[in-house]
Amino acid sequence: MVERGITLAAEGLTRLYGINLAVSDVTIELRRGEVIGLLGPNGAGKTTTMQMITGNLAPTNGAINVCGVDMIENPTAAKNRIGYLPEIPPLYRELRVDEFLTLAGRLRKIQRRDIKSAVNAAKQKCGLENMGRRLIGALSKGYRQRVGIAQAIIHEPDVIILDEPTVGLDPNQIREIRSLIRSLGDRHSIILSTHILPEVEAVCDRVHILDHGKVAYSDTIRGMQSARSEYVIDIALQNPPSESEISAKLDNAEVENKEGQEFRITHPYKDPTDIILKSAVEYGWGLFKLNPVQASLEEVFVQLTKTTQ
């Protein structure tokens, strides 16, 4: 396998549920060492796409090729190169962590003599070193999620597919899982689905935004960030001048009085933080709060589709 070679090529994936078109003509290409984010609101077809790539669902149309092996013609060989963590981690509550990971390894055709080291390596990567004897049913949600990731990576797959891996975790766990994903991304190719925008910006190299089963936008993270033209900042001023006055000083940005001393500044193409600070000092506005507003996925989505059309 060539370094940076293509590990996964999914072309024209289409899936019908009865007469409902769940996914339509989705094409994804993944290279070694790349992390791709599948972003989209609920019901956009992220999970369906992932189920098709992992062989859990037969596509109505389209082809899936994993490291040169065709998923439809040779599913067992193709599946052996994929590790999959579904939305709900598939865990047997009655097994111990070690037992479960051994089972996962055996099912993925790891030789009996290598299984112990594979289990240990997977546990170490996912921070489960001291959890081997614990029953899965007795683990907290964060640890279950780690066991879920461990079972997906135990056979060193070329492609790892993670469906909303950080849902329901606390902020610390989210940070840990993200850095785990980032470190896995060095040697494996990863597809990550999420509806959280900062998550994609934190860990992914490229992003595909799905909407109503279609790829609505696809670019590198940098491309996406520069394409997001609007900047929105909330400020609060002790001695607020009129809205029009603020606007005039701030490069004619749009200013909206939210309540009392709070204003929302929207600049169409550049980050206005700098001139807000300068003007506030210069004209004595008494700035006491400045808060960049995180655009929601829907807003970004609208912005992005606006610019590409």
Added chain:
Amino acid sequence: MILTIIGKELKSMFASPLAWVLMAFLQGIFAFIFMSQLQSFSIMQGQLANTTNAPGLTEVAITPVFSVAAVVILFSVPLLTMRLIAEERRNQTMIFLISAPISMTQIILGKFFATVIFLEIIFVIACLMCFSVLPGGTLDFGLVFSCLLGISLLGGTFSAIGLFVSCLTNHPVVAAILSLAIALGLWIINLTAPDPESVLNLISIFSHWEPFLEGTIAVKNITYFILIISVFIILSIRRLDADRLHA
């Protein structure tokens, strides 16, 4: 690969109290029947000694154990098979098996053989219990073997039916009731057919099982059971494949 699935299934079975309770319950019933039959044999012994061609210890004490065992497993195998696929679906663990590089055939066969092995443990222990009369008497080992073979085929048939029904639904309880209905239906279907040549007799489980109790091992009866088992296993595999294609 099939061995891995079998191991996993057995581990899960024995991790739940259901398997242990079921095993204890079945052994208790077998032991009770065995004891009562042994008692009546010791009472009848005097009369039997004077009759020609009298039934021996095996006919009086062992055969009834298997005859009751058949009815008891008819009702208890559905409890064992109900969770095979239905519970995996319910707990979202089916994805784990399907994503692994194994075929549907391997999954189904693994689960089927795990159930059969579990039943076999019960039957073999029942046989060992019957052998406890050996220090004081003799047994017709041919008849015991015939009963054991018959009940194993019967257990396999009920397992295959239960496995297939478990593939149809997400609810273990629904699976248990439905597989009981199918197995019981096939069991009693010949009640209304006095004519031994009737089609109903041909498809009835009971009419193919009875000869084993009399010590008759006929190819046609063995073929019948293997045929039924194969049909339900193939249906199960097709059913799981259909999930992937049409779900």
